[in-house]
Amino acid sequence: MGLTGVLIDITSIQQYLFGSNRLKENLGGSYLVKSIYGKPLQAALDETAPGHGDVGMWSDAETFSGGVKIGYIGGGNALLLFQESEVAKKFCRAFSLQILVSAPGLRTVFAIAPFHEENFPGSMRELHQELARAKSREFPAVTVGRHGITAECPYTGEAVEARCSDPKSGRLISRSANVRLKTAPTSGGAFKKLVAEEAGDNYDVTDDLGSLGQPDERSYIAIVHIDGNRIGEKFRNCATLSETRILSLTLEQELEQAFRGVVRELAGKIGAKDLCKDNGFRFSPNGERTILPLRPIIIGGDDITFVCEGKLGLYLAERFIAGLKSFDACAGVAVVKSKYPFFRGYQLAEELCASAKAKAAGEGGSWLDFLISAGGAAGSLEEIRQSRYAGSEGPLVYAPYRLDTAGRDESISLLKDGISCFHKWPKNKMMALREELTGPKEGVKKFLDAAGLTLPGAKKFGDNGWDSGRTPFFDMIDLFDFYPKVLLKEVTQ
Ligand SMILES: Nc1ncnc2c1ncn2[C@@H]1O[C@H](COP(=O)(O)OP(=O)(O)OP(=O)(O)O)[C@@H](O)[C@H]1O
Numbered sequence: 001m002g003l004t005g006v007l008i009d010i011t012s013i014q015q016y017l018f019g020s021n022r023l024k025e026n027l028g029g030s031y032l033v034k035s036i037y038g039k040p041l042q043a044a045l046d047e048t049a050p051g052h053g054d055v056g057m058w059s060d061a062e063t064f065s066g067g068v069k070i071g072y073i074g075g076g077n078a079l080l081l082f083q084e085s086e087v088a089k090k091f092c093r094a095f096s097l098q099i100l101v102s103a104p105g106l107r108t109v110f111a112i113a114p115f116h117e118e119n120f121p122g123s124m125r126e127l128h129q130e131l132a133r134a135k136s137r138e139f140p141a142v143t144v145g146r147h148g149i150t151a152e153c154p155y156t157g158e159a160v161e162a163r164c165s166d167p168k169s170g171r172l173i174s175r176s177a178n179v180r181l182k183t184a185p186t187s188g189g190a191f192k193k194l195v196a197e198e199a200g201d202n203y204d205v206t207d208d209l210g211s212l213g214q215p216d217e218r219s220y221i222a223i224v225h226i227d228g229n230r231i232g233e234k235f236r237n238c239a240t241l242s243e244t245r246i247l248s249l250t251l252e253q254e255l256e257q258a259f260r261g262v263v264r265e266l267a268g269k270i271g272a273k274d275l276c277k278d279n280g281f282r283f284s285p286n287g288e289r290t291i292l293p294l295r296p297i298i299i300g301g302d303d304i305t306f307v308c309e310g311k312l313g314l315y316l317a318e319r320f321i322a323g324l325k326s327f328d329a330c331a332g333v334a335v336v337k338s339k340y341p342f343f344r345g346y347q348l349a350e351e352l353c354a355s356a357k358a359k360a361a362g363e364g365g366s367w368l369d370f371l372i373s374a375g376g377a378a379g380s381l382e383e384i385r386q387s388r389y390a391g392s393e394g395p396l397v398y399a400p401y402r403l404d405t406a407g408r409d410e411s412i413s414l415l416k417d418g419i420s421c422f423h424k425w426p427k428n429k430m431m432a433l434r435e436e437l438t439g440p441k442e443g444v445k446k447f448l449d450a451a452g453l454t455l456p457g458a459k460k461f462g463d464n465g466w467d468s469g470r471t472p473f474f475d476m477i478d479l480f481d482f483y484p485k486v487l488l489k490e491v492t493q
């Protein structure tokens, strides 16, 4: 019997999520992205393939019911197999409409092609090619068009609509902004439940970027983006649908478990007072509860984005990756002022992750790159680094660092051990060294000799801080205030 395969992909998730500077709206958007394969999918199937049953149970059985089988749902994708091609087409229409209504502004792409289960890899290849064609061919309108006389939504730039307003300011807004805002509390509920399960009743969650435990208004948050390495290849290597389903479910579970581990560990450190006022945190209380200085924005597929107090970004990224068992991943950590435009911060985190990936592509393993953006740095990561991190001897950035091999040249342990040693230096000397590193290496040597100091860590950087045109010491000094001393000794993996 000839089957028809339907592969659905959500595109431009990042623009949809981070188009607004308000965490609340980002969180609502994130929840909507996840939930379209819930109720809206169910409604479309109820309409076109009655008798299909509950979509939430798809992982329990790999069987047809009502003429359709859900192959898998994961990573923003869904694969459905239909016994009748006409039903497949009707389903695509019904599901697009459901998405337009429940998540306006979200872009989805559909591919439809004949499917042969006995030739699973070939059929998937065909669907992916069709998906790529559809992405380049179509640019569906997913929001109501603006006319000359409509007012502009202050958050999305789209047309404002009747009955859509921001409850806080009372201003009229677009429907896509409205739906996202309204969904935010639901997303908070899900995270709250997770925190209660992992950390007990002493902790609460926030959707306010200013309440992540920073000591004051001017302080920093970290935006962390982590993505699994070469996961697409793993999927392409699956010979059967069953293998694909297992891989998809395993990945999702592993990501969630790693995140739960991070929540447990963070709550443990706060509970044990390892992180407290004395080392620069001011955790906001909410009644009896402490607000956890961490908020996931999106977890799913092979990636995660979360925000946390600026001093926790690197540590939590390391711990998350240490919790992954079956695949390597790379992290980008952008430490920015709390009021820095969120989308820009996210873009930096993504660029940093891509920079770490470039290392992983050559050498394998899990890597991390970071940037601490003290001022309102503008431009791409490369531009920022070229303008602010160029010394006369070479680049002042040693990152990315490898997470899974202690003791190597580019291992994160080099960075952390170095910071530990700087804790034994007078701070003014450390800052003077930072200045010297921007100039000729002879100056560094002279400074060290005069001060009677030796550089921490690896001997190869010994007397002037440089080896083959690279230096890790500027990174260490930059990170000094952004890596709590008490956490430095934790084992990376
Ligand atoms: N749980 C999942 N179920 C199904 N598909 C998934 C799942 N997680 C990720 N994917 C798919 O895997 C692919 C991962 O894409 P990505 O851009 O991260 O490339 P990659 O192969 O991991 O390479 P890179 O190392 O550059 O990240 C996406 O196409 C995504 O849809």
Ligand SMILES: [Mg+2]
Residues within 6 Å of the ligand: 227, 228, 229, 230, 231, 232, 302
């Ligand atoms: Mg990936």
